[in-house]
Every structure is written in structure tokens, then in C-alpha cells.
Amino acid sequence: MTENDKKLFEPIIGQENITYQQLNVLADLHAKYFNHPKQVPCSCNKKQVNKWIKHLTELYEQVG
Numbered sequence: 001m002t003e004n005d006k007k008l009f010e011p012i013i014g015q016e017n018i019t020y021q022q023l024n025v026l027a028d029l030h031a032k033y034f035n036h037p038k039q040v041p042c043s044c045n046k047k048q049v050n051k052w053i054k055h056l057t058e059l060y061e062q063v064g
Contacts, residue, residue, distance in 0.1 A: 001056075001063045005029055013057055018049065026052055033059055 001009070008025050012018055018026065023043055030052045031038040041048040 001029075001033065001059055005032075006060060006063070009056055009060055012053060013060070015053070018043075023049070026056070029056055 009029055012022050012026055015022070020043070023040060026049065027038050027040040030036075034055065041052070043049065
């Protein structure tokens with residue numbers, strides 16, 4: 001994960017509720033690092049959003 005991407009992701013780590021802008025950042029980063037087309041999940045789909053936050057948090061922690 002690049003330094004710029006880490007800075008974009010840091011405000012999202014551990015959040016229960018994220019803004020629409022943060023949801024777009026989450027979708028961009030997840031698509032980039034998990035090699036799939038960008039798809040913004042519905043903010044009502046907390047399970048999917050939290051799963052993606054977990055995936056990216058694990059990646060974030062690996063790179064330090």
C-alpha cells in the first residue's frame with residue numbers, strides 16, 4: 001500500500017459509520033489492491049463495508 005493510499009485509508013480504520021466520500025475511497029482502494037472493478041457497495045450493506053475495511057486494515061498493517 002502506497003503512503004498516499006495509507007493516508008487516505010487511515011480515517012476509515014475502525015469506523016462503524018463512514019461518509020459517502022470515504023465509501024468511495026474504500027471502493028477505490030479495495031478494487032486496486034484486490035484486483036477487481038470498482039463497485040461501490042450500498043452504505044446500508046454494513047457487512048460488505050466492514051469486510052472491505054477488514055481486508056484493507058490487514059493489508060495496511062502488513063506494510064506498516
